[in-house]
Amino acid sequence: MEHNGIGDFIETARCAVFLEHRRCPRHCGALLTGKEAARHLANECPNREDICPYGCGDRFFGYEIDDGGEHPPVCPMNLALASVEAALEASAVKEYRLALENVYAERDRARARFKSRGERDPGPVFATPDCQKRVRGVEAEGLNLLTRARRASKERLQWVIAMAALGPGDGTAASQVPPGAARYWDTMDVSKEFTRSSRPWDMSAPILDPLLQTLQDARICGADSKLRRKAEALLFMAVRRCLQAALATEVDRGDAVRESLRIADEAMKICELEDPGDLPDFCALAEKEVLRTTLRSLESTCKEFHQAVKDGDIELVKWLLDREKANPSITDPETGIPPLVMAAKAGDVAMCELLLDRGADVDARCSSDGTSSLHWACHSRTFRVVRLLLERRANPRLQDKRGHDPLVKLVRRAFLNPADACALSWHRQESHLLAGPKLEAGSGFMTIEAAKVAAESCDSVGFSVHAFVPGAEWSDECFHISLHGPGCASAVQASKVETEDDPSDLVWSHVDPAWTSFLKVKNDPAHDVSTLLAVGADPCAEDLKGLTALHHHLLTAPGGGCLACVSALLRGGADVNHRDNGSHQATPFIIVIQSKRTDLVSLMLKAAWPPPDVDCKAPDGTCALALATNLGAREIADMLRKAGASDWADAELRLGSRTIFSYDTRKPPVNN
Incomplete structure (x- = not known):
């Protein structure tokens, strides 16, 4: 080959190295040229270690997550999204809502998995772009459904x-x-x-x-x-x-x-x-x-029974139910309040469970205002009582005499933090050992409940249980508990795998059949709102004044509303264009513009279905764009213009004393 100078010689040597065949450095056995190495190591090598593309947040080897691998059929996020797609295909609205709630719960578990490995928390988004696109697709189809x-x-x-x-x-x-x-x-x-x-x-x-x-x-x-x-x-x-x-x-x-x-x-x-x-x-x-029952005629123990429920005296209540055959559903003759509502107002989970076990009507209402036990549990935001009532098939759509359902009672507050004693939940993973470093201070022999308390009181990502039988029920027996802090993705040495290149290479994995891990998952601030919507609460239900749950939240919550709560309501199908017939005469979209909440306006423009009417009127007749401009909310006005809003108003044209033309300034009358 003829060279015209030292530059041509260097370029020829670089090309020769670039085209030279070499073995994959990860010992998969593939022969690669220099130009193929980057693509192979990033996307094709079966021994590469990568984040699950389906969005569960775990790390796996390439041969486990590629087509035909072991992970896709058992990936929890893939299974959750498949359930949503199956519900959409069957046009099953109830199953769709439950499955979509499971997808968002799995998203929180994926965030916990990132934290358990010491990696950056991706935030309240899905782990991979493909998963995000898939979720947005099923949500759009769900809103159409x-x-x-x-x-x-x-x-x-x-x-x-x-x-x-x-x-x-x-x-x-x-x-x-x-x-x-x-x-x-x-x-x-x-x-x-x-x-x-x-x-x-x-x-x-x-x-x-x-x-x-x-x-x-x-x-x-x-x-x-x-x-x-x-x-x-x-x-x-x-x-x-x-x-x-x-x-x-x-x-x-x-x-x-x-x-x-x-x-x-x-x-x-x-x-x-x-x-x-x-x-x-x-x-x-x-x-x-x-x-032929005589329960309602037993007046001798009625007063004592209701007083015992008010006092939280479980032993006396048990005795009256067993020996005196007291009716667990009979209302207090003085107040008209059923026993279960008394227990729910007090937040007494044990009393609620006892009454429900003895046949109390879970949907019994107060005679004065028509509220049920679920209304009061949501009003006080005692999530453990709410969860118990929903497990016993309480109706989340019952309305009281003012037209308020439990969802309205729940959203009339700020959602800065999850409900009391429910900031965390636990995700059980069989045959898994957490990869973070072991925390010696909290580890040892203890019960599962004691391990949860210890893990919640320190900076840990969860704990692992040795020799915990997969599929077995939790018990009060003591196990060998190992608490783990945040750690790197591949911190657990599994077994040696001999390869043809280097028999000393090690495969690193957190899968171990002898261990069962409990991952600490941080709950969303509005997790109880999502729970109510998943079991069938209606975000579009109106009270006697035509106000929906979204109206109540935006009008009564401090600061003009919480982003997490509004997001949960929009996922459930809340209508941002519904105008109440009471004193406000406004839509939720107008309310967030009036409160100058740029984040909520942006969220509604992106996630609401049907889309917000950007040309809607305020109660005084001002259009949305003019309202934002008059309030000095320039950023909101810019967003409205990008969404197609125009500055318009109703006008009249008078010709003489009797001829009046009413028209829209967007379409002025044309001279003929």
Whole structure:
């Protein structure tokens, strides 16, 4: 080769080295040229150590996370997202909400895994861009699913209300003829027909099943509250007539009343917005007919029982329940408060658990204001009571006499920190040993609960338990506990693996079948809001003034709202464009502009669905952009302009004394 100078000679030598074949330095056996080495070591080498691309936050070797590896089928984040996608494919709104909440819980666990290895905390985001993109995709599809479900539920509610208002019919062919259009719409308003007395065929009214099924679907997706109230009123009337007919029948009265009670219980669980009125009294009469019980007539121990619940005397309450057969659901005759509500107001978890174990009605309400035990637990933010009530199937959508549900009671506060005694949660990982350095001060033989207390009181990422049988239940037995602090990603030596290049090479891993680890996970400040939404709380439910949970949070929380709480409500499907019909007459989007919360405006523009109406009006008629400009919120005004907002107002053009043209300044009248 001819060289024209020393520069050409150096360039030729560099190219020769760049194209020279060499073995992979990680001993995977691959032959690489210099130009292939960087790509191979970063993305292709099976012996590379990398963060899980699915977002669980763990580190694995390349052969474990590549296609066909062992980790993808068992990755908790991949499984959680697969559950969300399966729920979307099945158009299951309830399952979608539960699965999405599990995804965000797994995100917090991924952050804890980063901290346990001493790596930088990525913050409240997902660990990898691919995971972030996948989550945003399923959230967008989920919001579309909620919109479709609400639209379909509204149509179904309109149909079933009209059919219910026509009456059950008398079994003849003429009564089953579909109504005409005029009669159909006339029946949308409650008429005198609903107050008629019961008839024998009310026990098998064909409208009961459609009403129950439609309301069940409507409460899951959060359909129109006005239609739901009307449908619930119709259902209560139909159930009341069914009970009256069953109590009046002379043929198989016991079976008829038992079946009517089943329908009434199902209706009471489904209906959340409308007051049942005297339906519980009819249920009490039916229970006496079927069960021949005398619990409600026991006045001798009633006063002592309620006083014992107020005092938190568990032993006395047990004695009264066992020996005197006190009714755990009977309300206090002086205050009208059920025993479970008393215990929930006091935050007494043990008393609540005892009453629920003895059959107390988890949804029993106070006669004065219509609040339930879940209302009071959320009001005082005693999350352990909230969690217990939800585990016992408490209804998170029940509304009191002001139209407030438990979610409204919960969000009327600042969410600077998680709920008391719930700042941390524990994630159990079988066959894992935490990789951080061992903390000798807190390690030793102790119970699992004692290890949790020790780990919470020091700067540790969790603890590992030796010889803890995988799959076994936690117990009070002592185990060998090893507390760990933050550490590097590959701090645990596993076993030697002989390779053809160097038999002394070591493979490092934190997987060890002899250990079970408990990872300390920091809860989100609004974790209880997410929990309520995951079990079916409706963020779009309105109170009697038309205010939603998002309205209540922005209007009552200190500082004009908390970013974590608003984010959780938006993930649950809260509507930022809903305008209340009370004294405020504002949408949540206008409220955050009025309070000049730049972070909340940015969050709503990015995450809200349907998207915020950037041209909406304030209560005084000012458009959103003009409102932000008048308040001096320049950053908010710039964001609104980028989102397509315009400065507009309603105007009038007078021609003479009688001719007035009203127009929008965005579309002024054109001279013809």
